Amino acid sequence: MRRLLSLALVALVVTSASEVYAQSRTTESSRSDEPGFVGGPGSANWQLAARWAPYQWGDMLYDLTVSPRYIRDSNKFWYEWETSDGTFWYIVDPAQRTKREVWDRDALAAELTRITRDPWDAQHLPIEDLEFIDDNTIRFEVEGSQEAEVEVEESDTIGDTQEEGGRRGKRETEKERFHFEWDIATQTLRELEGPEEPENHPDWANISPDGATIVFAQNHNLYMIDSAQYRTILDARQGKEGEKADTAAMEVALDSIQLTTDGEAYYSYASGFGTRGTNDVDKEEEWAKKSRPSLSWSADSRRFALTRSDQREVDFLFVIHNTGHDRPELESYKYDMPGEENVTQDELLLYDLDAREVTEVEIPDPWKDRGLSILTHSEYRYPQDKGPFRSQWFGLDPNTLWFVRTSRDLHRIDVMKVDATTGAVSPVVEERMNTYQEWTQPERLENGDFIWWSERDGWAHLYLYDENGAIKRRLTEGPWHVADVVRVDEDRGQIFFTANGREEGIDPYYAHLYRVNLDGSGLVRVSEGNYDSRVSIPETGNYVVHSYSRVDTIPRSVLRDRSGQVIMELEEADLSRLAEAGYHFPEPFSFEAADGITDIYGVMYKPFDFDSTKVYPIIEYVYPGPQTEAVSKFWSTNSTEQAIANLGFVVVTLGNRGGHPDRSKWYHNYSYGNLRDYGLADKVAGIEQLADRHPFIDRERVGIYGHSGGGFMSTAALLNYPEIFDVAVSSSGNHDNQIYNRWWSETHHGVKEVVDDSANVSFEYEIDSNIELASNLKGKLLLTTGDVDNNVHHANTVRMAQALVQANKRFDYFVFPGQRHGYGTMSNYWFWLRAEYFARHLLGDDRTAADIDELNAERERR
Secondary structure, eight states: OOOOOSSHHHHHHHHHHHHHHHHHHHOSSOOTTSTTBOOSTTOSOHHHHHHTOGGGGGGGOOOOSOOOEEOTTSSOEEEEEEETTEEEEEEEETTTTEEEESSOHHHHHHHHHHHHOSOOBTTBOOOEEEEESSSSEEEEEEEEEEEEEEEEESSSSSSOOOOTTOOSEEEEEEEEEEEEEEETTTTEEEEESSOOSOOOOOTTOEEOTTSOEEEEEETTEEEEEEHHHHHHHHHHHHOSTTOOOOHHHHTOOOOOEEOOSOOBTTBOSSTTTTSSSSOHHHHHHHHTSOBOOOOEEOTTSSEEEEEEEEOTTSOEEEEEEOSSSSSOEEEEEEOOOTTOSSOOEEEEEEEETTTTEEEEOOOSSOOTTOEEEEOEEOOOOOTTOOOOBOOEESSSSTTEEEEEEEOTTSSEEEEEEEETTTOOEEEEEEEEOSSOOOOOOOEEOTTSOEEEEEOTTSSOEEEEEOTTSOEEEEOOOSSSEEEEEEEEETTTTEEEEEEESOSTTSOTTSOEEEEEETTSOOOEEOSOSSSEEEEEOOTTOSEEEEEEEOTTSOOEEEEEETTSOEEEEEEEOOOHHHHHHTOOOOEEEEEEOTTSSSEEEEEEEOOTTOOTTSBEEEEEEOOOOSSOOOOOOSOOOOHHHHHHHTTTOEEEEEOOTTOOSSSOHHHHGGGTTOTTTTTHHHHHHHHHHHHHHOTTEEEEEEEEEEETHHHHHHHHHHHHOTTTOOEEEEESOOSOGGGSOHHHHHHHTOOEEEEOTTOOEEEEOOOOOGGGGGGGOOSEEEEEEETTOSSSOTHHHHHHHHHHHHTTOOOEEEEETTOOTTOGGGHHHHHHHHHHHHHHHHSOOOOOOSSOHHHHHHHHHO
16 A cells, blocks of 8 residues: 555645546547646657756766866866866966966867867867876877878787798878977977887786886786896887887897696686686687786795685686677676585695795685785875786785685674795684675785774774784774775875765765874864765875765866865866756755664655646666665766656666665665665665655556666566556666675675584575566566676566466567677666656656657757
8 A cells, every 4th residue: 555645635646647647548649738637648858858867967977076186296286177168278387376278279189180180279179188297287198180101019928939031010090299398387299209118017926015127917927027028028129219129139039938827718827817708719718818917026035925816726707708799609707695605615826936935824724705905005106106916015024914704694704814835824814794894905004003994893993003913003093984095194194085974964964074193183174064975085195185066966076185174276177068958956965774763865856847836757777786886975966767767757866775785784784685675775765755755756657677676676666666656667687686796695685604513514595586486467567678788687587587487477678689787878768768757657758659759859969
């Protein structure tokens, strides 16, 4: 039974609307002239929806937030900013509180036109790969319109065997590229003969901290080459300062040393390279290419460590590429499913370069099917430092490797360290809970202490430990959530971090920036206002670039000092073209969960021609999480929700208990053990409360849609609450989580560890599926999937369809040929398929023409 509206007048309006809608389904005449009624043939506003279809927004959008690029050895930063007047480049000096353009755009356009002989103007500058060499010198590239002949390598790497007298390269043509340098002080442009900085190491190279050694993976094994020799060969092949390359030097083969010999498919040193996303015909070719292995180095470059995953016993999953090939082709990949006995096994390896020896770390008290992750020390780097990929061990001692192990059910998490010389392993931090736990990369201090994030008391907070695992103090506490450590300023003894829910009267999902002393004192809020925040802090910690907004405000960016005072205004996002086209902000709101206690938050999207005297069907867009709630906080287009609303609906996104993790551990883990149904009662409560508040909402016409986990949830809603929901559009849903990936299902639903009398460990997994509810279908259901989805396999949707057929239910089914999980190139078609389904079954507007005219018009426009 639907809950009655609290106001008799509102009840009368809705009852009248539902009666008229029922008539419109049984007669051919339109009843759209009835007072307050939106439904009936021809009632959908196709023109307004087409004007605001998701693919239309791009031409009206510009930059929303400032992304600072910090200049090395300087307190300054620069950024690009696009508006309806074109792109601007600014350099900011916080000490002087100045912001100025780095060049006169008109003068630069004239110079580029003169040199490249291609016409440019100030609003259309072709700047690429811009890089600040220092706070006065900029280098960038421009692609010209004319083609030039260049020499390219025939093979993917250096050192491949060549026939005697053969060439390593071949001649091809590509667009001519120009290289420039700009002097900010003199406002002058200089053309370079070519890149004057040595080319970066290739993307397959993992470089030791001392820069002397390159390690790469090929055919599942590891190889090592001397970095200096590589540079010599590369310099010879490119030529120095425009000189012609020395062909003889180019033919010198690099002496690569094979470090391992036991690598094989699905037990590879190549970080799982080539195991998914490649059809079987091409897989061997992919494996033969050089790739960058995921290694972490000791500070002295004598050792590296890696985790190696053994998937040899894991079963395959398959999709068939029916399109894009002369013959349909099979793609096979390893895929862990929940509750299975044979799952991916991790091992931790240490490699000693001097001894040329690899050793597996023996971890005492082994946990069956445990996960392993190496901890690294993240040094703050400037974005323009495009140096080689390096990952360095976490601790101060180059002989000690730190890592984290997690139990399969995630009830146990240990930070551990191993002596690389003796192999001795010791625990540092232990976390235990009766539900799943999360962890983040800790922050190491110069004295060896580290900052650890934990939800051990029901809220996420920061704790300070010494390097031996003794807790020195907790740094934050209270009923609020610490999200991320942004910067540690050891010189001043302070930590900057983002957090949620500490400020009274503000949406708990809005992120704010805080600062606290390393002794736990002096907690202050650095950002201000009732907004969601994006922040960036340079290595100096002297200032904060702060961008902020809500779904109903224009994003703005300011520069603050470390105490939070605004130093200068930076930018306000340009939404002028949206406003001119008739854009209206959505409306955030809150309501009570089904328990009558918990505050839940949502956003409402109304049609841009909204009339408060009319009655509109309501549609929910859902995603269950539990890692998110899909309710926007920072301004975002949410173009699909808005475009569907413009047809003649009120569209809402609603949170639910068990959703977003930026609240209490209780709130986040409410879903544990009930992953199918946990959020539905709150979704229903939201609909009922909104209908109570707003007479323009018709509770008798309710739709719901979602993708992936949202596809799972929307179908579950229609089947669990057929008296509430009338129409569901469910795309690529994991309707049968027994065949979805182990990580998501076992983490958020739970898996039970069972130890028998002989101490043998096994795991039990049981979860309710949508398939079990197929006989409950009363409304209209559209199921869709991509036929090469290797994330949520299309078997989930096929099995749901089978259950509905066996229950003698009518439903609709659509397969996107050649599409992965996101429908890629068919996303525009997908938008109209979904929109028309809701128009047909909630508005009574059924299109019968073969063509989607809006897409044909868009094709002609483009």
